[in-house]
Amino acid sequence: xxxxxxxxxxxxxxxxxxxxxxxxxxxxxxxxxxxxxxxxxxxxxxxxxxxxxxxxxxxxxxxxxxxxxxxxxxxxxxxxxxxxxxxxxxxxxxxxxxxxxxxxxxxxxxxxxxxxxxxxxxxxxxxxxxxxxxxxxxxxxxxxxxxxxxxxxxxxxxxxxxxxxxxxxxxxxxxxxxxxxxxxxxxxxxxxxxxxxxxxxxxxxxxxxxxxxxxxxxxxxxxxxxxxxxxxxxxxxxxxxxxxxxxxxxxxxxxxxxxxxxxxxxxxxxxxxxxxxxxxxxxxxxxxxxxxxxxxxxxxxxxxxxxxxxxxxxxxxxxxxxxxxxxxxxxxxxxxxxxxxxxxxxxxxxxxxxxxxxxxxxxxxxxxxxxxxxxxxxxxxxxxxxxxxxxxxxxxxxxxxxxxxxxxxxxxxxxxxxxxxxxxxxxxxxxxxxxxxxxxxxxxxx
Amino acid sequence: xxxxxxxxxxxxxxxxxxxxxxxxxxxxxxxxxxxxxxxxxxxxxxxxxxxxxxxxxxxxxxxxxxxxxxxxxxxxxxxxxxxxxxxxxxxxxxxxxxxxxxxxxxxxxxxxxxxxxxxxxxxxxxxxxxxxxxxxxxxxxxxxxxxxxxxxxxxxxxxxxxxxxxxxxxxxxxxxxxxxxxxxxxxxxxxxxxxxxxxxxxxxxxxxxxxxxxxxxxxxxxxxxxxxxxxxxxxxxxxxxxxxxxxxxxxxxxxxxxxxxxxxxxxxxxxxxxxxxxxxxxxxxxxxxxxxxxxxxxxxxxxxxxxxxxxxxxxxxxxxxxxxxxxxxxxxxxxxxxxxxxxxxxx
Numbered sequence: 129x130x131x132x133x134x135x136x137x138x139x140x141x142x143x144x145x146x147x148x149x150x151x152x153x154x155x156x157x158x159x160x161x162x163x164x165x166x167x168x169x170x171x172x173x174x175x176x177x178x179x180x181x182x183x184x185x186x187x188x189x190x191x192x193x194x195x196x197x198x199x200x201x202x203x204x205x206x207x208x209x210x211x212x213x214x215x216x217x218x219x220x221x222x223x224x225x226x227x228x229x230x231x232x233x234x235x236x237x238x239x240x241x242x243x244x245x246x247x248x249x250x251x252x253x254x255x256x257x258x259x260x261x262x263x264x265x266x267x268x269x270x271x272x273x274x275x276x277x278x279x280x281x282x283x284x285x286x287x288x289x290x291x292x293x294x295x296x297x298x299x300x301x302x303x304x305x306x307x308x309x310x311x312x313x314x315x316x317x318x319x320x321x322x323x324x325x326x327x328x329x330x331x332x333x334x335x336x337x338x339x340x341x342x343x344x345x346x347x348x349x350x351x352x353x354x355x356x357x358x359x360x361x362x363x364x365x366x367x368x369x370x371x372x373x374x375x376x377x378x379x380x381x382x383x384x385x386x387x388x389x390x391x392x393x394x395x396x397x398x399x400x401x402x403x404x405x406x407x408x409x410x411x412x413x414x415x416x417x418x419x420x421x422x423x424x425x426x427x428x429x430x431x432x433x434x435x436x437x438x439x440x441x442x443x444x445x446x447x448x449x450x451x452x453x454x455x456x457x458x459x460x461x462x463x464x465x466x467x468x469x470x471x472x473x474x475x476x477x478x479x480x481x482x483x484x485x486x487x488x489x490x491x492x493x494x495x496x497x498x499x500x501x502x503x504x505x506x507x508x509x510x511x512x513x514x515x516x517x518x519x520x521x522x523x524x525x526x527x528x529x530x531x532x533x534x535x536x537x538x539x540x541x542x543x544x545x546x547x548x549x550x551x552x553x554x555x556x557x558x559x560x561x562x563x564x565x566x567x568x569x570x571x572x573x574x
Numbered sequence: 575x576x577x578x579x580x581x582x583x584x585x586x587x588x589x590x591x592x593x594x595x596x597x598x599x600x601x602x603x604x605x606x607x608x609x610x611x612x613x614x615x616x617x618x619x620x621x622x623x624x625x626x627x628x629x630x631x632x633x634x635x636x637x638x639x640x641x642x643x644x645x646x647x648x649x650x651x652x653x654x655x656x657x658x659x660x661x662x663x664x665x666x667x668x669x670x671x672x673x674x675x676x677x678x679x680x681x682x683x684x685x686x687x688x689x690x691x692x693x694x695x696x697x698x699x700x701x702x703x704x705x706x707x708x709x710x711x712x713x714x715x716x717x718x719x720x721x722x723x724x725x726x727x728x729x730x731x732x733x734x735x736x737x738x739x740x741x742x743x744x745x746x747x748x749x750x751x752x753x754x755x756x757x758x759x760x761x762x763x764x765x766x767x768x769x770x771x772x773x774x775x776x777x778x779x780x781x782x783x784x785x786x787x788x789x790x791x792x793x794x795x796x797x798x799x800x801x802x803x804x805x806x807x808x809x810x811x812x813x814x815x816x817x818x819x820x821x822x823x824x825x826x827x828x829x830x831x832x833x834x835x836x837x838x839x840x841x842x843x844x845x846x847x848x849x850x851x852x853x854x855x856x857x858x859x860x861x862x863x864x865x866x867x868x869x870x871x872x873x874x875x876x877x878x879x880x881x882x883x884x885x886x887x888x889x890x891x892x893x894x895x896x897x898x899x900x901x902x903x904x905x906x907x908x909x910x911x912x913x914x915x916x917x918x919x920x921x
Contacts, residue, residue, distance in 0.1 A: 218869065218889075221888070221889050221891075222884070222888040222889055225675040225676075225888045225889075225891055226888065228675050228676040229675060229676065245674070245675070245676075245891050246675070246676050246891075248676050248677045249675075249676035249677075339783075339872070340782075340783070340868070340869070340871045340872060341868070341869035341870055341871035341872075342869070392760075392761075392777075392778075393777070393780060393783070394760035394761065394777075394778050394779075394780040394783045395760070395783065396780065396783030396784070396871070396872040396873075397758075397760050397780065397781070397782035397783030397788065397868065397871065397872055398760055398783070399869075402759075402760060402761060405761060405762065406761045409761065409762070411761055533674070533891070536890070536891070537890045537891070537892060540885065540886075540889045540890030540891070541695070541885065541886070541890055542871075546871075546873040546874060549871070549872050549873040550873045553784075553785055553872065553873060563694065566694070567694075567695070570689070570692075570693065
């Protein structure tokens with residue numbers, strides 16, 4: 129029996145030998161990971177794994193290609209199969225929500241307030257984000273306001289695309305606007321802006337504004353309009369809905385009239401791309417949009433690019449505001465490959481990769497850190513200079529309260545957007561605002 | 575049942591025969607195998623008599639029609655349980671909680687359902703859904719009937735034409751909806767362009783931005799998609815109308831209208847009713863067309879149950895309330911489903 133048992137263990141590891149070998153192997157693996165000499169290569173433990181990254185489609189297509197290329201390069205260097213997917217903006221959140229429930233994604237692009245919504249399902253990336261911040265001389269204030277959840281970073285901030293007023297120089301001149309060539313010199317109130325709209329529409333060039341259920345242009349316009357007219361969803365202490373304010377009712381009354389006099393009235397069904405198409409087909413004179421229109425014009429319609437410029441958002445009785453929160457790249461807790469996801473993000477946010485991606489967008493992407501506010505990219509084209517000022521006026525969803533899940537819920541239900549859409553449809557500013565206030569009360573539970 | 579009984583009788587008669595006794599004695603192994611496999615029949619030690627052995631053997635189960643039916647149904651039932659019953663009961667449970675995506679909630683009773691009763695967007699959604707389902711079906715039925723009557727005539731290339739007519743129904747809705755999205759484009763609509771070129775209008779038609787036009791536009795797209803279903807279903811009904819009846823009526827002096835009214839309509843009534851009930855159920859639970867055309871806008875004027883549940887449950891992550899919205903559809907659809915089943919049973 130003794131001989132038999134010896135024979136049986138021959139060629140196999142005994143339990144003790146197995147443990148010894150395992151510890152030694154782990155030690156070697158850990159040492160290999162820690163002392164990796166080549167930058168851009170992660171620890172050996174991630175080799176042979178898969179990584180799935182989901183984000184919204186880019187209006188600046190070369191930046192999307194660059195991101196894909198960078199991800200592939202990193203994947204090849206580290207033996208990781210990287211899949212990068214890009215979804216239409218309105219489909220991004222439902223897809224992430226489904227992945228939160230059912231898995232299948234590792235890295236996701238999170239828009240403002242989503243960090244709050246999915247806070248239970250995101251990996252804490254405070255250490256990694258703070259490294260990025262300190263390397264860049266500190267984050268911009270809008271980034272700190274929008275990216276942190278309860279003092280923690282649940283994603284590494286990547287910035288936000290710019291948005292402001294795009295206008296046609298010659299048609300503004302036709303309407304008697306002084307200094308129309310230089311967008312940085314235009315500083316209008318809503319009343320002045322709408323007076324120009326009226327003249328332009330009379331000349332056959334209406335303004336255009338998307339008020340449909342779409343995630344970017346409609347909320348950017350409507351939140352800015354609400355704040356600049358003295359209203360907000362909720363007070364800072366979260367106790368009072370401050371939506372139904374007389375100044376806002378008055379501002380909205382004027383807007384209803386201006387909509388008829390100065391805008392293309394089909395805007396109630398426009399989405400994020402409708403105004404781009406309308407502007408580039410010379411149907412409208414002015415619209416709120418990112419600089420994607422300008423870039424497309426430079427590429428395909430140079431005469432429009434030459435005749436257009438950007439200016440800051442009009443200001444109202446309460447001042448000038450932009451809806452602005454940073455996007456972040458987060459890792460889902462149910463990811464099967466958190467180590468590779470972290471390694472990739474750390475690598476991608478290094479200046480070499482992020483800087484190339486940031487500069488390629490020529491000011492379309494707003495800076496997250498102070499260092500990038502001084503980047504030479506901002507001096508390249510004077511028509512892009514108004515965007516550099518945007519972070520100064522940025523407020524996030526839910527302002528003056530935090531950009532929490534309730535603010536996210538109100539945004540997903542398009543309450544502020546629908547308030548303006550209802551007003552222009554019904555012609556009754558007061559009833560529209562009362563409807564919005566009622567909806568906000570239900571959402572915020574106050 | 576008949577064939578199974580017959581099998582038993584044959585087997586029993588075989589076993590009772592003398593030949594069988596010899597066969598069993600000479601081949602114990604075969605008997606053992608048979609006993610193991612059959613399990614429910616064996617021979618007593620005295621030989622020749624049969625007694626029951628194992629009430630639930632596989633062969634017995636397979637031979638009995640009632641149990642075989644259940645066995646054959648099991649894979650289907652399992653799939654239904656997995657993909658229908660499980661999500662349905664999970665949906666019921668979620669609707670009774672304050673769950674958010676990624677965060678399991680607590681039981682809150684019917685609060686989600688009660689909250690919705692006070693939600694003006696939900697009221698609008700209910701109104702829209704009824705309009706969307708009820709207004710479109712009569713149009714689909716009438717136009718489908720017309721289409722079927724045309725297709726029922728003998729003509730050249732009738733088969734390719736019939737196949738072509740089915741296109742709106744066959745093409746994936748997401749794809750055809752994109753076509754309608756372009757037709758209704760606020761800036762580049764070909765309809766607006768045509769009307770403007772003819773000098774009939776001066777500015778673009780706000781198909782999806784005007785509250786009334788928006789619901790009318792999505793109804794139009796839905797009608798277009800639904801006509802072929804009615805057309806082909808009714809066509810099948812029309813072809814079942816005996817030609818002799820028409821001939822006999824014609825001899826009796828009935829004109830085409832009378833024949834249509836008194837022969838065709840009563841014959842196809844059942845088919846039309848079934849198609850209408852199915853269409854109501856499908857239209858009620860629609861999603862793709864509205865989501866692609868308007869996403870429920872402008873200002874929620876085209877939200878239906880499916881799109882609002884999606885917006886609240888997935889986009890706004892309030893999956894508890896999203897489930898409650900979807901479940902409000904259940905009793906309404908149940909009524910139509912019961913009507914449909916009752917009619918089918920009676921037929």
